[in-house]
Amino acid sequence: xxxxxxxxxxxxxxxxxxxxxxxxxxxxxxxxxxxxxxxxxxxxxxxxxxxxxxxxxxxxxxxxxxxxxxxxxxxxxxxxxxxxxxxxxxxxxxxxxxxxxxxxxxxxxxxxxxxxxxxxxxxxxxxxxxxxxxxxxxxxxxxxxxxxxxxxxxxxxxxxxxxxxxxxxxxxxxxxxxxxxxxxxxxxxxxxxxxxxxxxxxxxxxxxxxxxxxxxxxxxxxxxxxxxxxxxxxxxxxxxxxxxxxxxxxxxxxxxxxxxxxxxxxxxxxxxxxxxxxxxxxxxxxxxxxxxxxxxxxxxxxxxxxxxxxxxxxxxxxxxxxxxxxxxxxxxxxxxxxxxxxxxxxxxxxxxxxxxxxxxxxxxxxxxxxxxxxxxxxxxxx
Amino acid sequence: xxxxxxxxxxxxxxxxxxxxxxxxxxxxxxxxxxxxxxxxxxxxxxxxxxxxxxxxxxxxxxxxxxxxxxxxxxxxxxxxxxxxxxxxxx
Numbered sequence: 102x103x104x105x106x107x108x109x110x111x112x113x114x115x116x117x118x119x120x121x122x123x124x125x126x127x128x129x130x131x132x133x134x135x136x137x138x139x140x141x142x143x144x145x146x147x148x149x150x151x152x153x154x155x156x157x158x159x160x161x162x163x164x165x166x167x168x169x170x171x172x173x174x175x176x177x178x179x180x181x182x183x184x185x186x187x188x189x190x191x192x193x194x195x196x197x198x199x200x201x202x203x204x205x206x207x208x209x210x211x212x213x214x215x216x217x218x219x220x221x222x223x224x225x226x227x228x229x230x231x232x233x234x235x236x237x238x239x240x241x242x243x244x245x246x247x248x249x250x251x252x253x254x255x256x257x258x259x260x261x262x263x264x265x266x267x268x269x270x271x272x273x274x275x276x277x278x279x280x281x282x283x284x285x286x287x288x289x290x291x292x293x294x295x296x297x298x299x300x301x302x303x304x305x306x307x308x309x310x311x312x313x314x315x316x317x318x319x320x321x322x323x324x325x326x327x328x329x330x331x332x333x334x335x336x337x338x339x340x341x342x343x344x345x346x347x348x349x350x351x352x353x354x355x356x357x358x359x360x361x362x363x364x365x366x367x368x369x370x371x372x373x374x375x376x377x378x379x380x381x382x383x384x385x386x387x388x389x390x391x392x393x394x395x396x397x398x399x400x401x402x403x404x405x406x407x408x409x410x411x412x413x414x415x416x417x418x419x420x421x422x423x424x425x426x427x428x429x430x431x432x433x434x435x436x437x438x439x440x441x442x443x444x445x446x447x448x449x450x451x452x453x454x455x456x457x458x459x460x461x462x463x464x465x466x467x468x469x470x471x472x473x474x475x476x477x478x479x480x481x482x483x
Numbered sequence: 484x485x486x487x488x489x490x491x492x493x494x495x496x497x498x499x500x501x502x503x504x505x506x507x508x509x510x511x512x513x514x515x516x517x518x519x520x521x522x523x524x525x526x527x528x529x530x531x532x533x534x535x536x537x538x539x540x541x542x543x544x545x546x547x548x549x550x551x552x553x554x555x556x557x558x559x560x561x562x563x564x565x566x567x568x569x570x571x572x573x
Contacts, residue, residue: 114536246545249545250525286501287541292533303500414516440546448504449544451486458549 134481165266170199172234176222183219187341187445192218193242196262198271201225202232207273209233210315211257212280212304215240223308231315236279238262249288256293265300276300283326330447335384338445346380346438348393360480368423368476375431376408381440387442395454396461399439403431426475433468436461484540485522491536498528498537507537548569 112293183191194216214220221237228235236359238258240248245262248254259279271277278300286303294301305314306326314323331430353376354369362368382402383390392397407428414421440458443449485506494512499505507528508517516522525567526541545547 201497249527283501283503285528287527289501289527289530291497291501291531306503322500324500325505326503328503331557342520444545446525446544448521449523451542451544451549452540453550454544455542455553459545459553462550 134254164197165270166267167198167200167205167234167270170201170221172222172229172326176218179218180222183217185341185344186248187338187345188219188244190217190242194218194221194237196237197260198266199225199235200232201229201235201238204232204389205234206232207271210280210320211236211271211278211317212282212286212311213238213256214282215245217241217242217244217248220244225310225312226312228315231312234317236262245282245285246255249285252288254285255288256290256297259289259294260297273388278302278320280304280320282306283323302327330449331386334447335387339381341386342384342442342445343377343380344465345441346376350376365432367419369413371423372429372430373421375427375434376438378406379403379434383442384445387446394457395439395440395449396436396457396465399435399437399442400432401435402439406435422479425479426472428472429468429475430472433472436465436468440465484523485516485519485564487516487563488511488536489533493534495533497533501527503527504506512519522569553571 108186179192183189185395196216200206200209212224213227213236214224216237216239221235224235225340227349227360236259238254239261240253240258243251243253245254263277268277280292280302281304285302289301289303291303302320303312303322303324304320305323306328310323311324314320347468350373353372354364357366357369357372358364379399379402383399386402387398390401392401408418410431411424413419419427440454440461443454443458486570487507492513494509494514496509498507498514499509503525504521504523505519506516506518506522507514509515510517514528524538524541525541526539528538529537529541542552
């Protein structure tokens with residue numbers, strides 16, 4: 102059923118692009134094509150990547166031999182797809198013990214990471230110059246941060262991999278030292294690991310800090326690291342977030358086409374324009390928007406767009422009648438884009454976000470209903 | 484929501500060590516909420532506090548996860564072998 106739905110999604114998106122190519126009779130259609138074709142390609146790529154989930158999850162579970170790990174060209178392609186997919190589960194790596202150097206060395210640091218391909222890729226890329234070991238634990242192909250929050254990156258998974266190997270293969274000392282990613286600590290009980298005879302060390306938050314960290318033994322706890330959600334981080338997640346929003350606006354424009362509007366009609370361009378503007382502006386301006394709550398930030402951004410739309414309508418650039426559905430739609434989209442960003446943000450507080458969602462989702466839904474009612478009324482009058 | 488019961492705290496510094504946002508710091512030998520606003524309620528400090536001095540309303544601050552647990556009653560638990568990731572990462 103799921104595969105059938107995915108296939109249907111792909112076919113409809115391909116059809117969407119082809120129809121757009123055939124229907125190039127006006128300037129607005131040309132603009133629509135310029136927006137829709139890259140959008141369709143991105144959405145298609147997104148859907149294609151979904152089919153690759155768990156593609157690498159077939160490995161012999163009884164194999165207890167440390168394996169060398171190298172970065173191949175295909176790993177860059179997989180990392181790219183994982184990025185486009187918004188760091189969701191895309192490709193998995195076989196859990197187990199790996200080494201980056203020419204030979205397996207008991208005296209090299211043992212770094213723990215998730216079996217999410219991108220996690221392994223980023224860590225390996227940073228430590229390949231050094232002779233390090235990687236203990237890849239089975240997080241079901243989920244990244245370290247998300248897996249830790251969901252109980253998939255924790256003591257159970259770490260110990261299960263350690264128990265796979267004879268202790269003398271892991272260390273010649275009494276206590277086995279493990280470098281843990283700080284992002285995974287919401288799932289790891291350090292005390293319980295110590296009781297198991299391990300010597301866990303909390304390492305850096307970010308893989309980019311690993312070379313410096315590893316270059317100054319003995320390895321100690323990395324206490325000073327702190328999450329930064331600056332412009333660079335927000336730009337990095339902009340495109341994956343935009344792909345999700347493009348998929349939603351593509352579905353909306355397709356639905357509008359079903360009621361008789363040709364592809365590239367102003368209403369469709371409006372929907373894509375509003376959602377794309379919100380999707381780009383929100384992450385870029387996130388700390389600058391004068392509000393604390395995600396939904397309010399989205400609402401404020403939407404109000405700016407509404408002001409521009411209304412100004413254009415009063416100047417005669419767009420239909421005044423269309424504002425009856427454009428305004429509530431833009432406000433609803435602003436709230437949704439704001440709340441959708443909670444999943445991409447590194448600063449989402451659970452209790453506050455929950456209160457926002459319970460309050461603002463019904464408001465957004467009500468505005469969408471108002472927008473739809475206005476759209477149907479305008480259609481009937483037309 | 485995060486809170487610290489100072490009477491239980493022994494100043495072991497585990498909370499300071501595991502917090503990704505450096506919300507908790509050690510002052511005068513005890514855990515102190517230095518930047519409560521930055522807390523994302525990941526629960527790392529609570530899990531690593533042997534004295535049970537820290538309590539956190541742990542959860543995933545993400546639209547899909549919260550919508551699921553609020554309206555679909557589909558809250559993920561660590562016992563879930565399928566690792567249903569509310570925010571779509573799994």
